[in-house]
Amino acid sequence: MSRIRLEMKGITKSFGGVQALKGVDFSVNEGEIHALLGENGAGKSTLMNILGGVIPADAGEIWMDGRPVRISSPQDSKRCGISFIHQELNLIPDMTVYENLFLGSEMVSAYGFVDAKRMIQETRRILDMLGVQLDPEAIVGKLDASLKQVIEIAKSLLNESNIIIMDEPTTxxxxxxxxxxxxxxxxxxxxxxSIIFISHKLQEVIQFCDRYTVLRDGELSSTGRIADTDEEKIAQAMVGKEVLKQQVYRPRALGEVVLEANGLHGGAFHDIRFTLRKGEILGFTGLSGAGHSELMEALFGYRPKTAGEVWIKGRTAVIRHPKQALASGLGFVPKNRKESAIIKDMSILENFTLASLGKVLRFGFIERKREREKFQAYREQINIKAGNPELPITSLSGGNQQKVILAKWLEADADIIILDNPTQGVDVGAKSEIYQLILELAEKGKSFIVLSSEIPEIQKLCDRVVVMYQGRVTAILDREEATEGRIMMYATGAKSQADTA
Ligand SMILES: Nc1ncnc2c1ncn2[C@@H]1O[C@H](COP(=O)(O)OP(=O)(O)OP(=O)(O)O)[C@@H](O)[C@H]1O
Ligand SMILES: [Mg+2]
Structure with a gap:
């Protein structure tokens, strides 16, 4: 039997009228990967924020290695050997790996100078221990996303943590x-x-974790060994009812070409050519850094294109600014909601209405009632867990913020909608609701470009998929051809359609 490292007992927490945690018990053993699961808004981040000393609990106890501990600040938590890796990483892109690692706790030589040599050595030792080949002097901003995660992990080792909390590290x-x-x-x-691992990707949870705990509506729903359960049972514990494994994709007749990219070039992408038809759902995929996100940002006018043409509904479209994109009927849901999608000072409702103001604006002011009704419809359809929509959007859980942003664009007048990883951080139940919604809108003639790093998502949703590698299109696959093996082959540059053409 492994020893119990952490026990949280009877943890309770309310935010105003919302009771986020109702007497939750949670325990983690030494040397295990423990999955913390639950629908959006179930209370996972809140529980971990309490453990990390970010917010105080209203009631409950925390025990470590058989002794009660008091955690009332992030420093307390760190002192107890707990490291918290947030989903949005706190690394400084212009600095090197070792500088980031030692930020705030630089090693100093006997003469009071910063001892770079020793820090580089120590960084190398930790990276070796993790089995990662990475130059301690590399600039962080240039690294792949997974290596940035590794640096955060290395940082927690430097602090000699014995519990590492990872809140959706793989989204x-x-x-x-x-x-x-x-x-x-x-x-x-x-x-x-011991690692506490929060994820909405049940497949990876089953594959890699030792034990799991599911929260539902702020209560413990189920806990146990992964070996004794499966994906369906876990999903059931999350939603509280049987989850239907429905086939989402429905074949449709596609219309004329509504968007055509003709030899687009920019900093991170080269000679991009593709077409999108009315009612089509076109997937885009690749490793991070393959250039597909940058391509879409350029298409929408967030960043420059250096050459090439875009045709929208048969006419050349000059898009140098997002306003011009909106005027051409494009909509865009960016990847990183922290940076670009939500307006933090605004309410849930205001964030929802932002892109479709024209529809609710009458005689110069927003009709609150209509706004509320529209929001209500989406709230039911994709299960947005929100109390009062007048509250700030930041009061929602991560996944629920994502749903509001998505609803905002689906509600907008755009008829070509670019979605960059639309279901990132969204729970299993809501995922299929969102897929349904996208398909329904496609049936009504809206066209979608869906960027996704999840192959099952592409397979459920898309008519065709464009695969990119190092800024270039390596393949455009039809739905039937888009197997995981094939997509990976083109995404890793092992093969390109141009080789055989
Ligand atoms: N600062 C806050 N103010 C008001 N309500 C909050 C605040 N933080 C969290 N909540 C509420 O507490 C509940 C639990 O949220 P929490 O962020 O813990 O969910 P989660 O399980 O992490 O969900 P997700 O999978 O979407 O990240 C939600 O109803 C959320 O709206
Ligand atoms: Mg969360």
Whole structure:
């Protein structure tokens, strides 16, 4: 039997009228990867924020290695050997790996100078221990997303943590990068470190975790060994009812070409050519850094294109600014909601209405009632867990913020909608609701470009998929051809359609 490292008992927490946690018990053993699961808004981040000393609990106890501890600040938590890796990483892109690692706790030589040599050595030692080949002097901003995660993990080792909390570390990573992170996590486990792992990707949970705990509506729903359960049972514990494994995709007749990219070039992409038809759902995929996100940002006018043409509904479209994109009927849901999608000072309702103001604006002011009704419809359809829509959007859980942003664009007048990883951080139940919604809108003639790092998502949703590698299109596959093996082959540059053409 492994020893219990952490026990949280009867943890309770309310935010105003919302009771986020109702007497939750949670325990983690030494040297295990423990999955913390639950629908959006179930209380996972809140529980971990309490453990991390970010917010105080209203009631409950925390025990470590058989002793009660008091955690009332992030420093307390760190002192107890707990590291918290947030989904949005706190690295400084212009600095090197070792500088980031030692930020705030620089090593100093006997003469009071910063001892770079020793810090580089120490960084190398930790990276070796993790089995990662990475130059301590590399600039962080240039690294792959998974390596940035590794640096955060290395940082927690530097603090000699024995519990590492990872709140959705893999949402924006591709399968291959995730394998990398899991390799590192296993190494840590073998050294006795306990990892608390929050994820909405049940497949990876089943594959890599030892035990699990499911929260539902702020209560413990189920806990146990992964070996004794399966994906369906876990999903059931999350939603509280049987989850239907429905086939989402429905074949449709596609219309005329509504968008055509003709030899687009920009900093991160080269000679991009593709077409999108009315009612089509076109997938885009690649490893992180393959250039597909940058391509879409350029298409929408967030960043420059250096050459090439875009045709929209048979006419050349000059898009140098998002306003021009909107005027051409394009909509865009960006990848990183923290940076670009939500307006933090605004309410849930205001964020929802932002892109479709024209529809609710009458005689110069917004009709509150209509706004509320529209929001209500989406709230039911894709199960947005929100109390009063007048509250700030930041009061919602991560996944629920994502749903509001998505609803906002589906509600907008755009008829070509670009979605960059639309279901990132969204729970299993809501995922299929969102897929349904996208398909219904496509049936009504809206066209979609869906960027996704999840191959099952592409397979459920898309008519065709464009695969990119190092800024170039390596393949455009029809739905039937888009197997995981084929997509990976083109995404890793092992093969290109141009080779055979
Ligand atoms: N600062 C806050 N103010 C008000 N309500 C909050 C605040 N933080 C969280 N909540 C509420 O507490 C509940 C639990 O949220 P939490 O962020 O813990 O969910 P989660 O399980 O992490 O969900 P997700 O999978 O979407 O990240 C939600 O109803 C959320 O709206
Ligand atoms: Mg969360």
């Amino acid at each position: 924006s990573l591709t399968d291959r990068e995730i394998q990398h992170i899991f390799h590192v996590m296993r190494t840590l486990r073998s050294k006795g470190v």
